Amino acid sequence: MGLNLLEVIEHQLPSFFNNFDPRAAAANFPSSVQAYLAGQTIALAASPCSTPVLATLLGYVATSTDPVVGGSLLLTYTTGYVAPLIPAASFARALQSLLSFRKGSTQCFYRIMTRGALLLGGRLYTFLDRLFPAATMGM
Template sequence: MTNLPSCVQAYLAVTFALSASPCSTHVLASILGYVATSRDPVIGGSLLLTYTTGYVAPLLLAASFAGALQSLLSFRKFSAWINPMSDTLLLGGGLYTMLDRLFPTTMAM
């Protein structure tokens, strides 16, 4: 993303903000309505700070691990066996469950 021109980065940031807005506007409007009726600046400030922290924390977390993602992509060549292995385990588990239902065994202890 750093290779993009600044105008494209700004456009992408605005696009993300507008797409995320419908998901969070009702929460912010509720908080602002409560703050307006309570008329307590300490509670209002703490609620808005908590809302902002919760809203921005996932973005900061994702941004901090963006560099680590590049190093994880180098392991793709070693992970070609993961899908066939997980498919085999899933089919084996399903087959075992089906056969256990069709032919129940009683374990006497």
């Protein structure tokens, strides 16, 4: 993969959705449905991390006898869970402009060289570590 990014070896990977544009498909939905689907996607991605904590918290709140303590614990959890999303939502316009800038520089020499060099460097380090394990111990 590193040699492909450095354009030493040309290898075309299969692409099944060449003509599919998700933004054009999403434009057919109302904005409320788009927001709901985006929230469902984020929830699906975050649920493996948040479900064990939430299940433990709900179990504790269910066995506690004080509803004020239970409600404050759930409120604290919710506030901490949503806090990183507030700055992201606030800077959504700036993110859109950064993404539009990125779109024009996808074939940038620096980007290709950096990714290819990092992949090859990591692979070379792993290979040398296997050959000479004592030499890389001190790194």
